[in-house]
Amino acid sequence: xxxxxxxxxxxxxxxxxxxxxxxxxxxxxxxxxxxxxxxxxxxxxxxxxxxxxxxxxxxxxxxxxxxxxxxxxxxxxxxxxxxxxxxxxxxxxxxxxxxxxxxxxxxxxxxxxxxxxxxxxxxxxxxxxxxxxxxxxxxxxxxxxxxxxxxxxxxxxxxxxxxxxxxxxxxxxxxxxxxxxxxxxxxxxxxxxxxxxxxxxxxxxxxxxxxxxxxxxxxxxxxxxxxxxxxxxxxxxxxxxxxxxxxxxxxxxxxxxxxxxxxxxxxxxxxxxxxxxxxxxxxxxxxxxxxxxxxxxxxxxxxxxxxxxxxxxxxxxxxxxxxxxxxxxxxxxxxxxxxxxxxxxxxxxxxxxxxxxxxxxxxxxxxxxxxxxxxxxxxxxxxxxxxxxxxxxxxxxxxxxxxxxxxxxxxxxxxxxxxxxxxxxxxxxxxxxxxxxxxxxxxxxxxxxxxxxxxxxxxx
Amino acid sequence: xxxxxxxxxxxxxxxxxxxxxxxxxxxxxxxxxxxxxxxxxxxxxxxxxxxxxxxxxxxxxxxxxxxxxxxxxxxxxxxxxxxxxxxxxxxxxxxxxxxxxxxxxxxxxxxxxxxxxxxxxxxxxxxxxxxxxxxxxxxxxxxxxxxxxxxxxxxxxxxxxxxxxxxxxxxxxxxxxxxxxxxxxxxxxxxxxxxxxxxxxxxxxxxxxxxxxxxxxxxxxxxxxxxxxxxxxxxxxxxxxxxxxxxxxxxxxxxxxxxxxxxxxxxxxxxxxxxxxxxxxxxxxxxxxxxxxxxxxxxxxxxxxxxxxxxxxxxxxxxxxxxxxxxxxxxxxxxxxxxxxxxxxxxxxxxxxxxxxxxxxxxxxxxxxxxxxxxxxxxxxxxxxxxxxxxxxxxxxxxxxxxxxxxxxxxxxxxxxxxxxxxxxxxxxxxxxxxxxxxxxxxxxxxxxxxxxxxxxxxx
Numbered sequence: 052x053x054x055x056x057x058x059x060x061x062x063x064x065x066x067x068x069x070x071x072x073x074x075x076x077x078x079x080x081x082x083x084x085x086x087x088x089x090x091x092x093x094x095x096x097x098x099x100x101x102x103x104x105x106x107x108x109x110x111x112x113x114x115x116x117x118x119x120x121x122x123x124x125x126x127x128x129x130x131x132x133x134x135x136x137x138x139x140x141x142x143x144x145x146x147x148x149x150x151x152x153x154x155x156x157x158x159x160x161x162x163x164x165x166x167x168x169x170x171x172x173x174x175x176x177x178x179x180x181x182x183x184x185x186x187x188x189x190x191x192x193x194x195x196x197x198x199x200x201x202x203x204x205x206x207x208x209x210x211x212x213x214x215x216x217x218x219x220x221x222x223x224x225x226x227x228x229x230x231x232x233x234x235x236x237x238x239x240x241x242x243x244x245x246x247x248x249x250x251x252x253x254x255x256x257x258x259x260x261x262x263x264x265x266x267x268x269x270x271x272x273x274x275x276x277x278x279x280x281x282x283x284x285x286x287x288x289x290x291x292x293x294x295x296x297x298x299x300x301x302x303x304x305x306x307x308x309x310x311x312x313x314x315x316x317x318x319x320x321x322x323x324x325x326x327x328x329x330x331x332x333x334x335x336x337x338x339x340x341x342x343x344x345x346x347x348x349x350x351x352x353x354x355x356x357x358x359x360x361x362x363x364x365x366x367x368x369x370x371x372x373x374x375x376x377x378x379x380x381x382x383x384x385x386x387x388x389x390x391x392x393x394x395x396x397x398x399x400x401x402x403x404x405x406x407x408x409x410x411x412x413x414x415x416x417x418x419x420x421x422x423x424x425x426x427x428x429x430x431x432x433x434x435x436x437x438x439x440x441x442x443x444x445x446x447x448x449x450x451x452x453x454x455x456x457x458x459x460x461x462x463x464x465x466x467x468x469x470x471x472x473x474x475x476x477x478x479x480x481x482x483x484x485x486x487x488x489x490x491x492x493x494x495x496x497x498x499x500x501x502x503x504x505x506x507x508x509x510x511x
Numbered sequence: 512x513x514x515x516x517x518x519x520x521x522x523x524x525x526x527x528x529x530x531x532x533x534x535x536x537x538x539x540x541x542x543x544x545x546x547x548x549x550x551x552x553x554x555x556x557x558x559x560x561x562x563x564x565x566x567x568x569x570x571x572x573x574x575x576x577x578x579x580x581x582x583x584x585x586x587x588x589x590x591x592x593x594x595x596x597x598x599x600x601x602x603x604x605x606x607x608x609x610x611x612x613x614x615x616x617x618x619x620x621x622x623x624x625x626x627x628x629x630x631x632x633x634x635x636x637x638x639x640x641x642x643x644x645x646x647x648x649x650x651x652x653x654x655x656x657x658x659x660x661x662x663x664x665x666x667x668x669x670x671x672x673x674x675x676x677x678x679x680x681x682x683x684x685x686x687x688x689x690x691x692x693x694x695x696x697x698x699x700x701x702x703x704x705x706x707x708x709x710x711x712x713x714x715x716x717x718x719x720x721x722x723x724x725x726x727x728x729x730x731x732x733x734x735x736x737x738x739x740x741x742x743x744x745x746x747x748x749x750x751x752x753x754x755x756x757x758x759x760x761x762x763x764x765x766x767x768x769x770x771x772x773x774x775x776x777x778x779x780x781x782x783x784x785x786x787x788x789x790x791x792x793x794x795x796x797x798x799x800x801x802x803x804x805x806x807x808x809x810x811x812x813x814x815x816x817x818x819x820x821x822x823x824x825x826x827x828x829x830x831x832x833x834x835x836x837x838x839x840x841x842x843x844x845x846x847x848x849x850x851x852x853x854x855x856x857x858x859x860x861x862x863x864x865x866x867x868x869x870x871x872x873x874x875x876x877x878x879x880x881x882x883x884x885x886x887x888x889x890x891x892x893x894x895x896x897x898x899x900x901x902x903x904x905x906x907x908x909x910x911x912x913x914x915x916x917x918x919x920x921x922x923x924x925x926x927x928x929x930x931x932x933x934x935x936x937x938x939x940x941x942x943x944x945x946x947x948x949x950x951x952x953x954x955x956x957x958x959x960x961x962x963x964x965x966x967x968x969x970x971x
Contacts, residue, residue: 157617161624164621168628179886363869367869370830370869371838373830373834374830375838377831378831406827409823410819410823413826413876414880416876416880417883418880419877420873420876420877422877422878423883423886426639426883426886
C-alpha cells in the first residue's frame with residue numbers, strides 16, 4: 052500500500068544544500084530556506100558577488116596576460132629566421148576554446164529546455180489544482196442551489212398537499228430539515244471559496260516569468276553561438292576587423308556569462324534549500340496567504356495515513372442525511388401516493404434531485420480526497436526540484452564552460468590577429484585560392500616571407 | 512466546467528497522420544492504427560524499406576562519385592605547376608560535413624533524452640494507475656473483512672445478549688443484514704480483481720525495452736561522435752591510416768544511421784496513427800485483455816459528463832446501508848444500553864467499525880472516480896504522443912543529418928587522404944612545429960614541392 056511514489060529530494064539537492072553559506076560579514080548562515088530573512092538574502096547575494104569577483108579576476112588575468120605578451124616580450128632581432136613562436140598554438144587554443152564554447156552552448160540549450168519543462172510541469176500542476184478547487188466550489192454551489200430549489204418548490208407543494216395528514220406533513224418537514232442539513236454541511240466543504248490566493252494567477256505569473264527567462268537564455272545562447280561562429284570565420288578568413296569586433300563581443304558575452312553564472316548559482320542554492328524540505332515552508336506560506344486551517348493544509352500537503360480527512364465528519368453527516376431523505380421519500384411514496392396521487396409528480400422530482408445530489412456528493416468526495424491535490428503538489432515539486440534544478444545545473448555548466456572558453460579566446464584572439472598578415476585583397480576563403488599566397492611566397496624572395504609566419508598559417 | 516485539460520493530438524501527429532501509406536503492391540492503406548492487420552504492417556515495413564533504398568542509392572552515388580573522381584580524371588601532365596584543384600575544398604567540405612554530423616549528434620542526444628522522458632512519463636502513469644487499482648482492491652478486501660469480523664463477533668454477541676427482547680434482536684438482525692449488504696456491494700467494486708492485465712507488468716516491460724533503446728542510441732551517438740572526432744584528428748594530423756580506418760567506420764555508421772532512420776520513420780508514422788485517435792484502440796485492446804464491461808472502460812477512458820459512473824448504484828446502496836446501520840445502532844444504544852449495560856462495549860466497537868468503514872468508503876469513492884485514472888491515461892498519452900514523438904522526430908533529424916554528413920564525408924575522405932603527402936616522420940600536430948615542412952619546402956628545390964600541393968595544406 053503506502054502513498055504513491057511522491058517527491059524525494061535528489062542527490063543534487065542534498066549536495067547543494069550541504070554547501071556552507073555565509074552573510075556579508077562571513078558569519079555562517081543556516082541553510083534552511085528563509086527568503087524573508089536578511090542574512091539568508093545576504094548569503095545568496097554573496098554567491099552572486101562571488102561570480103562578480105570571478106569576472107573581475109578573469110578580466111585582470113586576461114589583461115595581465117595580454118600586457119605581458121605584447122609589451123614585456125624581448126624585441127625580436129630584425130631579420131631573424133625563426134617565425135614568432137607559438138602562433139599556431141595560439142590559433143589552435145583559440146579554436147579549441149571556441150569548440151568548447153560551442154559544446155557549452157549545446158549543453159545550455161538542453162539545460163534551458165529542461166528548466167522550461169520543469170517550470171511548465173509546475174504551472175500545469177497549479178492549473179490542475181485550480182481546476183480541482185474551482186470544481187469543488189462549483190459542485191457545492193450547484194448542489195446547494197438544487198437542494199434549495201427542491202425545498203422551495205417540491206417539498207412546499209407536498210406540505211400543502213398533505214395538510215390534512217399531520218404525520219405526512221411531519222415526514223415532509225423531516226425531509227426538509229435533512230435537506231437543509233445536507234445543504235449546510237455541503238456549504239462547509241467549499242473550503243477554497245473566498246480564499247484570496249488563486250493557483251491560476253500563480254501559474255500565470257510563473258509562466259510569464261519563465262517565458263522571459265527562457266527567451267533571455269535563448270538570446271544569450273544564440274549570441275554566444277554567433278560570436279563563436281563569426282570568430283571561427285574571422286580566423287579562417289584572417290579578417291582582422293571581424294576578429295577585433297568578435298573580441299569585443301566575446302568580452303560582452305564573458306560579462307553576461309559570469310552574470311548568468313552568479314544568478315544560476317544563487318538560484319540553484321536557494322532552490323536546493325527549498326527542495327530539501329519544502330513541506331514546512333509551503334505549508335506556512337499557504338497558511339499565511341489563504342488563512343485556511345492547518346488541519347486542511349496538513350491533510351492536502353502530507354496526505355498520509357496519519358492525517359485524517361478534516362471533511363470526514365461533514366461528509367458522513369451529509370451522507371446520513373441523504374440516506375434519511377431517501378428513506379423518508381420511500382415512506383411517503385409507499386403511504387401517501389395511494390391517497391394523494393397529485394403528490395407523485397413532486398415525489399418523483401424529489402427522487403431525481405436526490406439521485407443527482409448523491410452523484411454530485413460522490414464526485415465531491417472524490418475531489419475533496421487529498422490524493423488529487425497532493426499529486427499536483429508532488430508534480431509541482433518534482434518539476435521544480437528535479438527538472439528545473441537539473442536544467443539550472445546544466446545552465447551553470449554552460450556558463451562555466453563559456454566563461455572559461457571566452458576567457459581563453461580573449462587571451463588568444465588579440466595575439467592571433469596581431470599575427471595576421473596585412474590584408475591581401477586577392478585572398479579569399481575558397482580552399483583552392485587560399486593556397487595562392489603560399490605559392491607566391493615560395494616563388495618570391497626571403498624577406499617578404501618573414502611577415503608570413505608559417506606557424507599561424509597551419510591550423511584553421 | 513468541463514474536464515481538466517486532457518490530451519489533444521499535436522500538429523506533428525496530424526501532419527504525420529496525413530502522409531499517404533501504401534502496402535507492398537503500392538495500394539493505398541488507410542491510416543487508422545491497426546498493427547494487427549497485414550496491410551498496415553506492410554505500410555510500415557515499406558517505410559523501413561524506403562530507408563534501405565535510400566542507403567543503397569547513397570552507397571551507389573558515393574561509389575559512382577569516387578570512381579568518376581579517381582579513375583575518369585584526365586591524367587595530370589607530369590611536372591605541371593598548378594596544384595591538384597579542389598584539394599582544399601575537399602578537406603573543407605569534409606570538415607563542414609563532420610561539423611554538421613556533430614550538430615546532428617547534439618540533436619540526437621536531445622531527442623534520445625526527450626523520448627526517454629516521454630516513455631518514463633508513460634511508465635510512471637502506469638505505475639500510478641496500478642497503485643490506484645491495487646489500493647481499491649486492498650481497501651475493498653480490508654473493509655469487507657472488517658465488516659465480516661464485526662458481523663461474526665459483535666453482532667452475534669449482541670443477539671445473544673438481547674435474546675429476551677425480540678424487537679432488539681430484530682434491530683440487530685437488521686443491522687447484520689445491512690452490513691452484509693454493504694460487504695456484498697463493496698465486493699462488486701473491486702473491479703480489477705482477477706483481471707489478467709497488470710499495469711505494473713506493462714510498465715516494467717516498457718521500461719525494460721526503453722532502457723535498451725536508450726542505451727543503443729547512446730552507443731550509436733558516441734560511436735558517431737568518436738568517428739567525427741577521430742576523422743578530424745586524422746585530417747589535422749594528415750594520418751593516412753587513421754583516415755582510412757575512419758572511412759570504413761563512417762561507412763558502418765552510415766549503414767546504422769539509415770537503419771535507425773527507417774526504424775524511426777516507421778515508428779513515428781505508427782505512433783502518429785495511434786496518437787491521432789487513441790481512445791478507440793486502447794478501449795478495444797483493454798476490453799480484450801481484461802474482459803471488463805464497456806461501461807467501466809468508457810467511464811475511465813472518456814471520463815466526461817456524458818458517461819455515468821457505473822459504480823453509482825452500488826455506492827449509493829452501500830451509503831444508504833451504512834446510514835441505516837448507523838441509525839439502527841443509535842436506536843439500540845438509546846433503548847438497549849440502559850437495560851443491557853453489557854451490550855455497550857459491543858455497540859461502541861461496532862460504531863468504531865462503522866466509522867472506519869465510512870472513512871474507507873469515502874476513500875473508495877475517491878479512488879473509483881474516473882478523475883485519477885483518467886488523468887493517468889492522459890499523462891501516459893501525453894508522454895507517448897508529445898514527448899516521445901517529439902524526441903523521435905529529433906532522432907529522425909539526427910539520422911538524416913548524420914546520413915547526409917557521413918555520405919559527404921565518405922565522398923571527401925578518400926580524395927582527402929589521396930592528397931596527403933607521403934608520411935613525414937618529423938611532422939607532428941604541434942602548431943609551431945607543423946610549420947616546419949613549409950619552411951623546409953621553401954628552402955629546397957622545386958621538384959619535391961610538386962608533391963606538396965599547397966591546396967590541401969591551407970585548411971584544417
